[in-house]
Amino acid sequence: MTWNILTGxxxxxxxDRWDRxxxxxxxxxxxxxxxxxLRGLDRDGRMKELAGxxxxxxxxxxxxxxxxxxxxxxxxxxxxRSGRVRRPFHHxxxxxxxxxxxxxxxxxxxxLNPHSGGRRRMEADWLAVAVRAVxxxxxxxxxxxxxxxxxxRPHRAAGRPAHPLPAAAPASGRSYRRHPRGVPPARRRPxxxxxxxxxxxxxxxxxx
Numbered sequence: 636m637t638w639n640i641l642t643g644x645x646x647x648x649x650x651d652r653w654d655r656x657x658x659x660x661x662x663x664x665x666x667x668x669x670x671x672x673l674r675g676l677d678r679d680g681r682m683k684e685l686a687g688x689x690x691x692x693x694x695x696x697x698x699x700x701x702x703x704x705x706x707x708x709x710x711x712x713x714x715x716r717s718g719r720v721r722r723p724f725h726h727x728x729x730x731x732x733x734x735x736x737x738x739x740x741x742x743x744x745x746x747l748n749p750h751s752g753g754r755r756r757m758e759a760d761w762l763a764v765a766v767r768a769v770x771x772x773x774x775x776x777x778x779x780x781x782x783x784x785x786x787x788r789p790h791r792a793a794g795r796p797a798h799p800l801p802a803a804a805p806a807s808g809r810s811y812r813r814h815p816r817g818v819p820p821a822r823r824r825p826x827x828x829x830x831x832x833x834x835x836x837x838x839x840x841x842x843x
Contacts, residue, residue: 636660636663636665636667636668636669637668637669637670637671637744638656638659638660638668638669638670638671639670639671639672639746640652640656640670640671640672640673641672642672642674642702643672643673643674643675643676643681643702644656644676644685645674645675653685653688656685657685657688657689660689661689664709665709666708666709666712667706667707667708667709667712667731667733667740667742668689668691668706668707668708668709669704669705669706669707669729669742669743669744670704670705670706670707670744671702671704671726671744671745671746672702672704672726672746673695673702673703673704673705674702674703676695676703676705677695677697677703682695682703682705686707689707690709691707691708691709692707692708692709692710692714693705693706693707694706694707694708694714694717694729694731695729696718696719696720696727696728696729696730696744697719697727698724698725698726698727699723699724699727700723700725700726701724701725701726701727701746702726702727702746703726703727704726704727704728704729704744704745704746705729705744706729706730706731706742706743706744708731708733712733712734712735713733713734714731714732714733714734715732715733715734715739716731716732717729717730717731717732718730720743720745720761720762720765722758722761724745724746724747724748724758724761725746725747725748725749725750725754725758726745726746726747726748727745727746728743728744728745728761728762728765729743729744729745730742730743730765731744732769741769743762743765743766745758745762747759
């Protein structure tokens with residue numbers, strides 16, 4: 636179960652929503668609970684108080700800018716490891732691994748940046764890297780005879796070089812290399828579209 640309880644379970648006028656939060660979670664009785672926006676719950680033992688009312692064990696991840704997040708685990712699940720994803724998330728990302736009958740289960744609790752789409756994309760990439768790291772630590776997936784590993788297609792034709800090089804260096808003695816985007820970075824101004832740069836270069840070549 637995952638829940639953004641909004642500003643630590645308190646409204647702007649100071650109204651406490653903890654009783655209603657506890658009632659909803661108690662009715663669902665999740666084995667693992669991911670909570671976001673835990674403003675103020677990382678001080679004065681408030682997180683332990685809330686987890687005690689829920690009958691769960693908290694694993695809190697503090698934020699460097701926004702609000703903490705947490706993963707709560709209910710007994711008899713056994714926690715193998717816990718911590719936070721070490722990246723500058725706007726809020727935070729808690730990571731907890733528990734033992735289950737089907738093997739280790741890793742749970743992430745996070746709140747991506749609410750103000751910038753670019754930052755959200757960057758944080759999603761960080762989270763994807765953390766997920767791939769967990770999968771890599773678990774080892775490669777086993778494949779039986781019913782599900783053989785697919786054959787890999789060759790990236791290029793056999794005998795064809797990946798990057799053909801010129802036969803000799805230019806007469807000026809300066810070394811050049813082809814930029815993958817077609818225009819060297821020094822010839823592109825920040826913010827100028829790539830098509831405009833190519834059009835200007837072609838126009839200069841046509842001049843007598």
